[in-house]
Amino acid sequence: MRVKLCNGVTHAAPTWVPLDAEHWHFYRTGRRAGRPLSRCRACRAWEATIAALKNPDHGLVETAEVLQWIEELISRCDTLVGVEQAHGIPVSTLWPLLHGHRLTMQKRTAARIMRALVIQRANDRRNHATSNGYRSGLITVAVRDKKMMDEYAT
Numbered sequence: 001m002r003v004k005l006c007n008g009v010t011h012a013a014p015t016w017v018p019l020d021a022e023h024w025h026f027y028r029t030g031r032r033a034g035r036p037l038s039r040c041r042a043c044r045a046w047e048a049t050i051a052a053l054k055n056p057d058h059g060l061v062e063t064a065e066v067l068q069w070i071e072e073l074i075s076r077c078d079t080l081v082g083v084e085q086a087h088g089i090p091v092s093t094l095w096p097l098l099h100g101h102r103l104t105m106q107k108r109t110a111a112r113i114m115r116a117l118v119i120q121r122a123n124d125r126r127n128h129a130t131s132n133g134y135r136s137g138l139i140t141v142a143v144r145d146k147k148m149m150d151e152y153a154t
């Protein structure tokens, strides 16, 4: 399997990501046609969400833009209650977003979630992960990364 290093914002450290259409966008035209973009899809999605939040057109953003970051935040804090305790974002705010009852959300709320996730990622990096669920996820990623690098080297 081919891999490519991504040093975008969604990774704790530069990470080998499988070089395929599931993980990367590829240039369609021009001199670089067929080559991958410099950052993986997850990192570009993050950048797109930040760009949507900065768009001054209106005060709302689509929940779908933010959903994967809500899910990551919950998985890092183990539960919705964990998010509320760590970051003060109420369960009553996240629950309807998570379950599709609100298709748009205030940018203010989205920005709060993104900030909480940046803080949580930094904490997890410092503490080598506080939650068991996230720690086992990290181990999975580490094993996968090593495997990918081994395959890349041979």
Ligand SMILES: [Zn+2]
Binding pocket: 006, 007, 008, 009, 010, 011, 017, 039, 040, 041, 042, 043, 044
């Ligand atoms: Zn990336």
